[in-house]
Amino acid sequence: MRGLEAQRVGNYKKAIEIFQTLYKKTNKSDYLVQVAKVSFLAKQYKQTQKLLEDAVVKYPKNSEIKKLLVGIYIKEKTYKKAQKIATELLKDERNSKTLSMLGDIYMLEKSYDFALKYYESAFKMDNSSRMLLNMVNILYNFLDRKSEAISYLETYIRVQDANERVYFTLIKIYGENRNIEGLISTYKKLYFKFKRDKYAKKAIELMMYKKEKKTAIEFLEKSHFDPKMLMNIYISMKDFKNAYKIAKREYELTKNSDYLGKMAIYEYEGNRKHLSPKILRSISKKFEQTLRDIQDPIYLNYYGYLLIDHNLDIKKGIKLVKLALKKEPQSIFYLDSLAWGYYKLHKCKKALKEMKKFIDSNDEPEVMMHYKLIKKCAKEDK
Numbered sequence: 001m002r003g004l005e006a007q008r009v010g011n012y013k014k015a016i017e018i019f020q021t022l023y024k025k026t027n028k029s030d031y032l033v034q035v036a037k038v039s040f041l042a043k044q045y046k047q048t049q050k051l052l053e054d055a056v057v058k059y060p061k062n063s064e065i066k067k068l069l070v071g072i073y074i075k076e077k078t079y080k081k082a083q084k085i086a087t088e089l090l091k092d093e094r095n096s097k098t099l100s101m102l103g104d105i106y107m108l109e110k111s112y113d114f115a116l117k118y119y120e121s122a123f124k125m126d127n128s129s130r131m132l133l134n135m136v137n138i139l140y141n142f143l144d145r146k147s148e149a150i151s152y153l154e155t156y157i158r159v160q161d162a163n164e165r166v167y168f169t170l171i172k173i174y175g176e177n178r179n180i181e182g183l184i185s186t187y188k189k190l191y192f193k194f195k196r197d198k199y200a201k202k203a204i205e206l207m208m209y210k211k212e213k214k215t216a217i218e219f220l221e222k223s224h225f226d227p228k229m230l231m232n233i234y235i236s237m238k239d240f241k242n243a244y245k246i247a248k249r250e251y252e253l254t255k256n257s258d259y260l261g262k263m264a265i266y267e268y269e270g271n272r273k274h275l276s277p278k279i280l281r282s283i284s285k286k287f288e289q290t291l292r293d294i295q296d297p298i299y300l301n302y303y304g305y306l307l308i309d310h311n312l313d314i315k316k317g318i319k320l321v322k323l324a325l326k327k328e329p330q331s332i333f334y335l336d337s338l339a340w341g342y343y344k345l346h347k348c349k350k351a352l353k354e355m356k357k358f359i360d361s362n363d364e365p366e367v368m369m370h371y372k373l374i375k376k377c378a379k380e381d382k
Contacts, residue, residue, distance in 0.1 A: 029055070029058075029059045029062050029064075029065065033055075033062075033064050033065060033068065036048055036051050036052050036055070036065070036068050037068065039051060040068070040071070040072065045072060045075060045076060048068075048072050049069075049072045049073075049076065052065060052068055052069040052072060053069065055069075056069055056085070061092070063089055063092060063093055066085050066086075066088065066089045067089065067101075069085050070082045070085050070086050070089070070101060070105075073085065074104075074105065074108065077108075079105055079108055079109045080109075082105050083102070083105050083106070083109070086098065086101050086102045086105055087102065089101075090102065095125065096122040096123075096125040096126040096128070096131070097122075099118045099119075099121045099122035099125070100118070100119065100122040100130075100131060100134075102118040103115045103116075103117075103118035103119040103122060103134060106118060107134070107138070112138050112142040112143055113143070115134075115138055116135060116138045116139070116143070119131050119134045119135045119138070120135060123135060127160060129156070129160075129162065129163055129165065129166050132152060132153070132156050132166065133165065133166065133169055135149075135152060136149045136152055136153060136169060139152070140173060146173070146177075149173065150170070150173060153166060153169060153170040153173070154170065157170065157186075157189060162193075164190070164194065167186055167189070167190050170182070170186050171183060171186050171187070174186065180206055180209070180210055181210075183206055184203055184206045184207055184210070184212075184215070187199050187200075187202045187203035187206065188200075188203045188219060191203060191223065191225070192223070197225070200219075200223060200225040200226070203219060204216050204219065204220070204225075204226075204229065207219070213233055213236070213237060216233055217230065217233055217234070220233070227246050227247075227249075227250045230246055231243045231246050231247060231262065231266075234246065235266075240266045240267075240269045240270030241266075241270055243262075243266045243270075244263055244266035244267060244270060247259045247260075247262040247263045247266060248263055251263060257289065257290045257292075257293035257294050258290075258294060258296070260286050260289060260290045261286070261287065261290035261294070261296065261298070261299040261302075263286055264283050264286035264287045264290065264299070264302070264303070265299075265302055267279065267282065267283050267286070268283050268302075268306065275310070280306070280310060280312065283306065284303070284306070284307075284312070287299060287302070287303035287306070288303075291303065291320075295323065295327075297323075297324035297325075297327040297328050297331070297334070298324075300320045300321065300323045300324035300327075301320070301321055301324040301331075301333065301334045301337050303317075303320055304316075304317040304318065304319070304320030304321035304323075304324065304337055304341070305317065305321065305337040305340070307320070308321075308337065308340055308341040308344055309340065309344075311344065314341055314344045314345055315345075317337075317341055318338065318341035318342070318345075321334055321337045321338045321341060322338065324337075325338065332358045332361070332362050332367070333367075335354050335355075335357055335358055336354075336355070336358075336362075336366075336367050336370060338354050339351040339352070339354035339355045339370065339374060340370050340374075342354065343370070343373065343374050343377060346377075348374055348377035348378040348380075349378050351374045351377070351378070352374050352375060352378040355370070355371050355374055355375075359371050
């Protein structure tokens, strides 16, 4: 149709002429509606209003004309007139859209109790998130019924297919009220519904802020979101047994040698008080396999120190530590391992030379113990 094409390309004047001609020829209200729509698009608000006011008298049962007239009254901020037409429309079309329209009008008039009443009626019909958020906005921001607003949101999230906007409205409210537990709960639900890493990270960040390590562990165990983070939490609790279990599970799933290296470390740390030859062999085997695949300086140093400290193969241990230092030459811990290796070979002056590179900036108990022994040995060599 030529009128629609003229409207599509923005030639509103031409479109209005065409639809007016068709209306005069046919007397069909559909063409009058099109004239009103195009006039509105052309921002001819006064002309549109007059046209619609005449049309609503001539076609009192035409809901499309009434809706357009309500729209123009709202645009012109004549809310009482909009309210009157919308109320008439509601008698013929009692649906969520008309109820919502009346809610919007009362909201603009700042009649919040009436707006809430109509939004609640619309919500009962369609359960839409838009109606929910309209209700929450009024309850929370204008009627000071904050607990009701929160209850609506929590219930909707629990029983409906809520979108992210609903979750973030609840998060905003919890944030304003410093309800950390509420924030944690909502971010957890967000993650399980939408599987976005940023939500899991935020939940864990808040758990750690609250020092709720057990809650974080439960979440990470259930979600399998970040096994490395889970291992780190276990390590912070000195729970090497469970850290080892996670590393073992991930290694079996992925065959990633990084997890095998972690298994070796956790096995060592978890058995420090009873490192039998059998356990040391088990740890060494894991490090050997790990280092065939990845030359990570952490594993190079850890295994090297193990070989040195337990007198398993001091020269090999030194060699591994030197490889780690090539990658991270300023590492205090790697330099300490190297010095300890020299000490074990009775090269105490060489060991002391390495220790002096960093000892003034370190007070780790084990490192200080090494320094004391090395310094004493170097003096005896004189």
